[in-house]
Amino acid sequence: xxxxxxxxxxxxxxxxxxxxxxxxxxxxxxxxxxxxxxxxxxxxxxxxxxxxxxxxxxxxxxxxxxxxxxxxxxxxxxxxxxxxxxxxxxxxxxxxxxxxxxxxxxxxxxxxxxxxxxxxxxxxxxxxxxxxxxxxxxxxxxxxxxxxxxxxxxxxxxxxxxxxxxxxxxxxxxxxxxxxxxxxxxxxxxxxxxxxxxxxxxxxxxxxxxxxxxxxxxxxxxxxxxxxxxxxxxxxxxxxxxxxxxxxxxxxxxxxxxxxxxxxxxxxxxxxxxxxxxxxxxxxxxxxxxxxxxxxxxxxxxxxxxxxxxxxxxxxxxxxxxxxxxxxxxxxxxxxxxxxxxxxxxxxxxxxxxxxxxxxxxx
Ligand SMILES: Cc1cc2nc3c(=O)[nH]c(=O)nc-3n(C[C@H](O)[C@H](O)[C@H](O)COP(=O)(O)O)c2cc1C
Numbered sequence: 001x002x003x004x005x006x007x008x009x010x011x012x013x014x015x016x017x018x019x020x021x022x023x024x025x026x027x028x029x030x031x032x033x034x035x036x037x038x039x040x041x042x043x044x045x046x047x048x049x050x051x052x053x054x055x056x057x058x059x060x061x062x063x064x065x066x067x068x069x070x071x072x073x074x075x076x077x078x079x080x081x082x083x084x085x086x087x088x089x090x091x092x093x094x095x096x097x098x099x100x101x102x103x104x105x106x107x108x109x110x111x112x113x114x115x116x117x118x119x120x121x122x123x124x125x126x127x128x129x130x131x132x133x134x135x136x137x138x139x140x141x142x143x144x145x146x147x148x149x150x151x152x153x154x155x156x157x158x159x160x161x162x163x164x165x166x167x168x169x170x171x172x173x174x175x176x177x178x179x180x181x182x183x184x185x186x187x188x189x190x191x192x193x194x195x196x197x198x199x200x201x202x203x204x205x206x207x208x209x210x211x212x213x214x215x216x217x218x219x220x221x222x223x224x225x226x227x228x229x230x231x232x233x234x235x236x237x238x239x240x241x242x243x244x245x246x247x248x249x250x251x252x253x254x255x256x257x258x259x260x261x262x263x264x265x266x267x268x269x270x271x272x273x274x275x276x277x278x279x280x281x282x283x284x285x286x287x288x289x290x291x292x293x294x295x296x297x298x299x300x301x302x303x304x305x306x307x308x309x310x311x312x313x314x315x316x317x318x319x320x321x322x323x324x325x326x327x328x329x330x331x332x333x334x335x336x337x338x339x340x341x342x343x344x345x346x347x348x349x350x351x352x353x354x355x356x357x358x359x360x361x362x363x
Contacts, residue, residue, distance in 0.1 A: 001125070005236060007227075008353040009144070011137040011346055015083070017122030017129040018091050023083035024133035026140050028353065029069070031077030032362040033144060040064045040082065040139040046338040047135050051180055054196035054206075054330030060088045062132055075140075077360075082136040086129070090327070091121035100311050100322050104303025111314070128241050128332060131339040138342020141349035147362050148352065150216040154341040156183040156333055157296065159208040160195040164188035169213035169278075169292035182337040200330035205302035207242075208333035210340045212295050214348055217282065219273070219290035221348075221355050228286015229293065232351055236343035237297045242332050245298030249281025264291075293348075297340050304328040 004012040008028045015022035044062045049055035062084040069080030098120045101107035106126035110118045118124055142152055155176035157164050167175060167184035175184040183189035192208075199206040222229040234246045254262050257279075264275035275291055282293040304324045311322040329335065352358035 017127030141345035159192035224286035
């Protein structure tokens, strides 16, 4: 397994869905950073299922416990270990999934890869619950980034076939928390809720797209060629369970444009180099341009649905049907918005330290 991410700002994830806790160790966080556990808690609260349309009925308070790396409210430079306890486990529904794997979930390949010894309860290491650790680390990364005036914000731009109208990156921070979907457009958010409810009522699930913007990045950040901004941010985003697509700027649409339309013209504005549009999503050559970073993560529909599905019985070697019990999100997206923010912030914090834009001690 590979459970650590980053070179200088290094995040290690641990814990299983139905084990005692979910946790994370952040190593390499700059020393002297004023860190209030309340900031971590408020991001965990945004990931929580309570109040989210179509969210799992599994309710856990997810109270963060910071076990190390803090002294008198400031980071010490030592590893920061944070955990939340698992308090609402019901593993009864999961035992047979090792034999009749869920379509769309990791039960089958994980059983093969780990010789059947992987913890199947609640999806084990393949549960969306591990993202509580990502969010705790992300809250620290965002706090570090704020010391150099970088803000990372995500918002929901699509649920199923419902798409929100575009929102300028600069407007996202003021608008993205207006509703439970973290959608910058109220009417689109209402339609998205209806789409989630309709899927749920049909015993089904629905996916969507989360866009993340990072404002205030200096130009020239990134480690080409193998650790450019796109490489590192995409790697972090693809670590989120259920992310199946990542796109920067105009993304796939760029491949259908001519160069004259695709290129973002440069211009001078208040003695700064800017581009007059930002289809590159703030990255050229793997390096930040100084324009907002704009990246989208595409989430597939939640694999566990209550409708009967075709699968196999691995003991008898026959085709069979599976009806899934247990508690599941009809749509992952509303809870994943803060997870996307976290992973983008973690990748940018690491790149910031690597290029010297962020110092090892906060002065
Ligand atoms: C916040 C979050 C919550 C999730 N909740 C569920 C869930 O309730 N049921 C489920 O089957 N999958 C859920 N998932 C998705 C699965 O963990 C994921 O689809 C599975 O591990 C297979 O990985 P893959 O989709 O990346 O290939 C969730 C993912 C996230 C990010």
